[in-house]
Amino acid sequence: MKIILTNEVSGLGAAGDIVEVKDGYARNYLIPRRFAIRWTKGGEKDVEQIRRARRVREIQTLEDANAVKARLEAVKVRLRTRAGDSGRLFGSVTPADIAAAIKEADGPAVDKRRIELSAPIKSVGSHSFTVRLHPEVAATLDIEVTAA
Template sequence: MKLILTTEVSGLGAPGDIVEVKDGYGRNYLIPRGFALRWTRGGEKQIDSIKKARDAREIRDLGTAKEVAGRLGALRVKLKTRAGESGRLFGSVTTTDIADAVKAAGGPQLDRRRIEITSPIKSVGSHRISVRLHPEVAANIDVEVLGT
């Protein structure tokens, strides 16, 4: 099945890319969630507008991405959230919470979709988070989760 991606899908592509995927993956996952559109000749015209929007949001070049990665690596991010007596959180820390905490700590504004949490953060303590700034650059952030 040929699809046009509307959002970035990890391991598949960026918005505006035309990808070939298995029918079930496209029909049952990508299209219903709004991650992709069916490829048509008319849909190809939408690719230009999708790519223009992506270029406006993205970090322009590799040098800028490396600079932002250096700033993020030196940043100490503390996130306060509700926790129980044993240090277990009520709920979990989301990518939006992390993006807001980075901004509050004096870091750059991050797109929550670029923050990758490998396993859910459900406990108090220090956690390492990865941020994809550019296709070739990923930054690691140390997030200190504090219980209140």
């Protein structure tokens, strides 16, 4: 099935790309989660609009990405959240929470879709995560989760 990606999908492509995928993957995963829309001749017009919006959001050059990476890695990210006596969180820490904590720590604005967690954060302590700034640049940061 031919689809148009509306969001970046790891291993598949970026927003605005037209890709061919298996029918079940498109119908059961990509389209319901609004990562993609079906390709049509009329939808071809939407591709340029999606690409323009992507260009506005993303970091354009490698030098800019490296500068943002340096600013990010200089920031100490701390997040206070509710936790039980054993150190287990009520819920989990989401990429949106991390993006807000980075902004609160006077770091650069980071899109929550660019934050990659290796595993869900469900306990207090220090955890690592990655921020994809550019296809060639990724910043690895630590977050200190404490009980409120």
